[in-house]
Amino acid sequence: MPEKKIRVLIAKPGLDGHDRGAKIIARALRDAGMEVVYTGLRQTPEMIASAAVQEDVDVIGLSILSGAHNTICPQLMKLLHEKGMNDVTVLVGGIIPEADIPALKQSGIAEIFLPGTSTQDIVDFIHKRVALS
């Protein structure tokens, strides 16, 4: 019997439209055998949390390059908690100053992938993480 596929929501929050990274990750995870839902652009934390519940995902990947991460991430984590989605793994990819990383992890973000990360590293991280949970 085939294993249940890992379900991932790739989301692009905030006003920024630079979606090259989000699209590459969506495709790389799909090529690695995961079920990927891409939200499209300009999603509010509310829209992302609702989509995560509706799609019953194991992982949420946020692509943020605009500097709005310190506003968006805590809002999303709070909403996920309110909706009882405490097991979902939330990842952030994009331009995140190193100084901001500890606070983001504190808020419940599982990992932050900076520019230059290979897509294989992200695939491996998700496999390992989902196997543990």
Place this chain on the structure above:
Amino acid sequence: MSEQRKGSTQTVPPSEESSAHREPSAQEQAWEKNTLQPALEKNPERQTEFTTISGHPIRRLYTKADLANWDPSRDLGFPGEPPYTRGIHSTMHRSRLWTMRQFAGFGTAEDTNQRFRYLLAQGQTGLSTAFDLPTLMGYDSDHPLSEGEVGKCGVAISSLADMEVLFDKIPLADVTTSMTINSPAAVIWAMYLAVAEKQGADWKEISGTLQNDILKEYIAQKEYIYPPEPSMRLVIDTFEFGVKNTPKFNTISISGYHIREAGSTAIQELAFTLRDGLEYVEWGMHRGLHVDQFVPQLSFFFNAHNDFFEEIAKYRAARRIWHKAMVERYKSKNPRSWALRFHTQTAGCSLTAQQPYNNVVRTAIQALAAVLGGTQSLHTNSLDEAWALPTEFAATIALRTQQIIAHETGVTNTVDPLGGSYFVETLTNEVERGAREYIDRIDAMGGMVAAIERSYPQREIAEASYRYQVAVDKKEKIIVGVNDFVAEEKPLDILQIDETVAHRQAARLKKLRADRSQAEVDRRLNALRAAAKGKENLMPFLYDAVKSYATLGEICDALRDVFGTYEEVAIT
């Protein structure tokens, strides 16, 4: 590497035709037999196939045999004359250097005004304004969707009051200003014209560039508000207004930069940008403007990526394609419409977060390609821009890079120094041919708006971008410091924009709304709405609205009421 070739989105890889017709001279054949073959047996080459960063195949050696059908009098010509392969001016950088125009903007209007004045004091010769995401999307700084984004990626401009501060003590009669704004471009331009008027500058004399290129927003950067039809109407309104009122202002900067940053190949960047250009020309003519009335005010904007010769070939091919299109397709009679003028920015996407000081070197090489390709204006990225907007320290090195190229290297001493190179001329031909194939395909789809609605360019770019990522992940393409030559390092000191910018903006907006005549604002916004429902040129209505200190968000909302908003079909 053949995999890469197979995955290419071009049906016919451009080089195949030329290789098929290649007839090497007796001397070349003898060289292959007597010198090359023994050398290859002893020392095989490092790869079976060599390609540009775009995946375009490159031969070992280029000779006269590659230029069999090349006619220098037809294909190269002389600088300042058709087909402009060698540049649009007869003396190029010997008479006038390119404009050193560093893109800047962060925080509030006061913060950016200070940076502008600093850059001018350092010898920069033109201004270029970066707006923050709320401004680019037509939201005021105090809109709920602006939270976390105010002043982060550029300067926050919510009304004419902010614009007055932005250009305080900067004489708009003397300094040319470029503004990177697209969906709300007409509104921001109206604010700029109002500031110019207040300073006493003559609109007929002021010069600068409005980016105003909505098509590449749908294709690549995705900062759109309205659907394509009304967005195109706004663009053509600015063309029409510019012809009458600001003859020296570039009403658009048709941009390949963002297309390339989204992951396209060099050929795609060139093809989609020029096809966008043709689309604007056709919409302008459809409005009733004569081609030679408004095309001289159209300018272009290209990327300068890492692959040195491919970039140079791209700029040379761009001029040749544009000239031909103007003369043959639109029967233009005015040489000012034929000559493609362009700004260049070095490739932001080539900067690495790792070992960021290496970015100074990358940027210098990219800038050199732009100069050798005959650019009119140039922005060089700062070493820290993979992390944040640049610090003053990093921005200064970026400007100095241009000054070193201009004054120390000697590359400006002669026009088109690479002209006549077997390789550069062959690559120029191949890039031109590849771009023409794309242009023909988009013509067959019914033009660029139709192609965008079918997600055609979006899909082509996404394919190319993924192909490149796979090549990097497999180490077929090396990025120094990222997938090879990796080292441990200390974090860089970067510019941080805090949330006090948003608070200051919110307070300023509150005061603005209290101080202005609300009745007057309402009256002018209603007039704008009524005009938007009809066919009138909207520029005078936008100008009236900004003068009453109606905010950017209020004005864009009035147009949202009439035009609606646009959502793309998300493809991955």
